[in-house]
Amino acid sequence: MRRTITGFSNPTVKFLRSLREKKHRRREGKFLAEGLRLLTDARACGILPEQLVMASGRPPHPLLDELERAVVASGGEVIEMDEDILAKVTGKDNPQAVAGVFAEFDTRLAGIDRHAAPIWLVAQALRDPGNLGTMLRTGDAVGAGGLILIDDCADPFSVEAVRASMGAVFTQRIGTARWDEFIPWLRSGPGQLVAASLRDPTDYRQAAYAAPCFLLIGNESQGLPETYEAECDLRVTIPMRGRADSLNAAVAGAVLAYEALARLEG
């Protein structure tokens, strides 16, 4: 289906704008991804938007034309609107010329196959959507299976997280769970739980990683609760040679993930 929207007050415009807020995303079970690059990445993963939104009078682009045909063929909707209306939807001065509405993915642990990958990233109370998206991107890069979000984290389906993931939101499995749901799930099968810790003297380069390896990173300002660390199989420390006592959470996850990758492959 294909239609054109000409007014700001159109209910579809209101719906699209509402997806910038978590409560509306949750209610609708939908999220927004902006930009041709992200939409092309999604399609390469076999995921098409339910609605494809684009500016009227945009210059033709072969990838966008293909995407348009694929969306229509799959029963999705193509919506055109003036650039200034699209700018309201994407909430930026210089709007991406195209955006897609996707159904949120199932984030229950029960749906995750731990044997699908040697590495999994796990983040606890990660508050920054940019960090969350960057961890998804890193997960893709190290061939991780996905990112499991423990306790109250930023929303992986926020526009900021999706953008920072650079498409990895479509390649990485995303799980969400409370700690007391995660631990029983983890212990119901094989899996080594490794905490990035400031309390333990085991250097991250000396540790014996084993697949499937779950790398756990704590909150940006608090780190991991001590009781959580105590339940891990391994606590490893990344050396700090300067004045500061911690790394950015996404950086810590990446340094650890690349070390685990090299050791598991080596």
Added chain:
Amino acid sequence: MRRTITGFSNPTVKFLRSLREKKHRRREGKFLAEGLRLLTDARACGILPEQLVMASGRPPHPLLDELERAVVASGGEVIEMDEDILAKVTGKDNPQAVAGVFAEFDTRLAGIDRHAAPIWLVAQALRDPGNLGTMLRTGDAVGAGGLILIDDCADPFSVEAVRASMGAVFTQRIGTARWDEFIPWLRSGPGQLVAASLRDPTDYRQAAYAAPCFLLIGNESQGLPETYEAECDLRVTIPMRGRADSLNAAVAGAVLAYEALARLEG
């Protein structure tokens, strides 16, 4: 000196607000750092603000009291203002209760002693102030000497970069230069220039790093110009096991820096 500001239209308030914009920072040669944590870090590095700005009627805090005395003793100024005026200065709904005005540091390469540290980070056309601050923070963590910014980068003295640096803006040397100034400076002494590259098959874990080691990271979306890579002593690649072809710039810098640190110390 100590004074209290009661009106929004006070010229000092206008001055402080103007420091949120690069052109004003450049003209004044000053920058803003917000929050007691950052100001305490600065003081621990022997750097005091020229002006200390705080909310009137703030609850007493021993670290802030000490800071206040130190600023006054050094000939600096302590300025109190109502919380709603301070919120205008810091530009946030929930303002940090304290901010400092610092003189910008000298960023000329001539002032940098390359022998001061085994590792230096170098970023080319890095556009995101958060990435820039995160690289400073990582530099501190690996014991790097500083961050050299090549071509048009985000401003290291922006509020966002200073905040993301978590105080490392005060511990790391910051250099700024065009490429054609940087290369002659680098080649005027010892120094290995290592590019994070997508073009070269040398795995970053197999490379022979040598101090002083300058780790060069390219622009977030373009990477490094090929001609720049060609001038490097070593081009190393971080493996990508997924769909994406690149990492977040600050993440790539950190993975490389931690590998170089381990190898140079090992």
